[in-house]
Amino acid sequence: MKCPHCTVHFHDNWSINDFARSDGLVVSRTKLRASEFWKYRSAECPNCGDVTIEIAHFRRDEISKDLLGKEFVQVGSWCQVYPIGASRGPVPSEVPEGIAEDYIEACNVLPISAKASAALSRRCLQNMLHAHGYKANNLAQEVDLLLKEADPTKSLPGTLRQTVDSIRNFGNFSAHPIDDKTTLQMIDVEPHEAEWCLETIEELFEHFYVGPAIAKAKKAALNAKLAAAGKPAAK
Numbered sequence: 638m639k640c641p642h643c644t645v646h647f648h649d650n651w652s653i654n655d656f657a658r659s660d661g662l663v664v665s666r667t668k669l670r671a672s673e674f675w676k677y678r679s680a681e682c683p684n685c686g687d688v689t690i691e692i693a694h695f696r697r698d699e700i701s702k703d704l705l706g707k708e709f710v711q712v713g714s715w716c717q718v719y720p721i722g723a724s725r726g727p728v729p730s731e732v733p734e735g736i737a738e739d740y741i742e743a744c745n746v747l748p749i750s751a752k753a754s755a756a757l758s759r760r761c762l763q764n765m766l767h768a769h770g771y772k773a774n775n776l777a778q779e780v781d782l783l784l785k786e787a788d789p790t791k792s793l794p795g796t797l798r799q800t801v802d803s804i805r806n807f808g809n810f811s812a813h814p815i816d817d818k819t820t821l822q823m824i825d826v827e828p829h830e831a832e833w834c835l836e837t838i839e840e841l842f843e844h845f846y847v848g849p850a851i852a853k854a855k856k857a858a859l860n861a862k863l864a865a866a867g868k869p870a871a872k
Contacts, residue, residue, distance in 0.1 A: 638829060640682040641689055641720050641748065647682040654678070656692060674709060677718075691715040691748075717748030725835065731846035736764050740838055743831075751831035758834035765838075765845055793844060800837050804830075 640647045656675040674695045681688050693716065695709035725744050728737040743757035763776050769791075771782040784802060786792040793801060826834075860870040 639832065640684060640687070641717065642682060642687040643685040644725055645682070645684040647680065647684060649680075650683075651678040651680045673712075678715065688719070689717065690719040691717045721745075721748075725839070729842055729847045731850045732842050733768070733846075736761055736768075739764065740835070740842075743835060743838075747828070747831055747835070751826050751828040754831040755826045755834050758831070758838055761838055762834075762841070765841055769845060797837075797840050797844060800833075800840065804834050804837050 638647075639645065653676055656677040675692055676695055677690060677692045679688050679690045693714070694712040696712050728740060732740075739757050739761040743754045743761060746757065747754040759776065763779065766772070766776075766779045766783060771779045773779045773782060780801060783793065784798055792798075856871060863870055
């Protein structure tokens with residue numbers, strides 16, 4: 638995973654400790670009435686030095702006579718409690734507000750639910766495709782239209798083509814028709830896959846919005862110089 642503070646990859650250096658018992662008390666040093674526990678784990682990023690903290694629920698199926706001889710079963714996944722949300726770069730000003738909002742929410746829910754984050758990323762992707770004329774019966778077909786774009790000024794660069802083609806295969810991303818009513822359907826993804834979806838969205842921001850805006854500004858500046866020199870505008 639990436640550090641949620643500085644977004645630089647950090648090592649798997651988690652330290653796990655008991656946090657609290659939820660339904661019982663220690664009767665003695667060898668017998669236990671409690672069956673459910675909470676644990677927390679923390680990791681320090683070697684890049685920025687900040688700490689990430691997650692908690693998880695553990696359950697004991699039977700009362701153990703030996704506190705050290707019985708393993709607990711984890712209930713659910715680890716949930717990030719610090720920092721709140723995933724820290725990523727600011728959304729470029731060129732990105733439309735509605736698309737930016739979906740992206741930001743996908744970032745914020747990533748530590749809580751990878752499925753929810755991926756669903757929001759999928760809606761963000763579909764809205765971008767629709768805005769640029771790639772519309773079909775479902776999202777998988779719309780991605781195909783993007784990948785088959787023949788206009789060299791609109792087609793994706795090679796590495797981004799591979800990434801966009803890959804993310805639709807997460808879980809049942811393309812197993813069912815994805816229309817406006819089912820865009821936010823939950824899909825089975827791992828946290829690192831949901832994060833990959835966000836990274837792909839960021840690259841598409843550059844392709845669809847930032848890059849064209851920079852090119853337009855450069856052309857406008859060039860034409861201004863040409864006009865000042867009494868020459869025709871660039872085509």
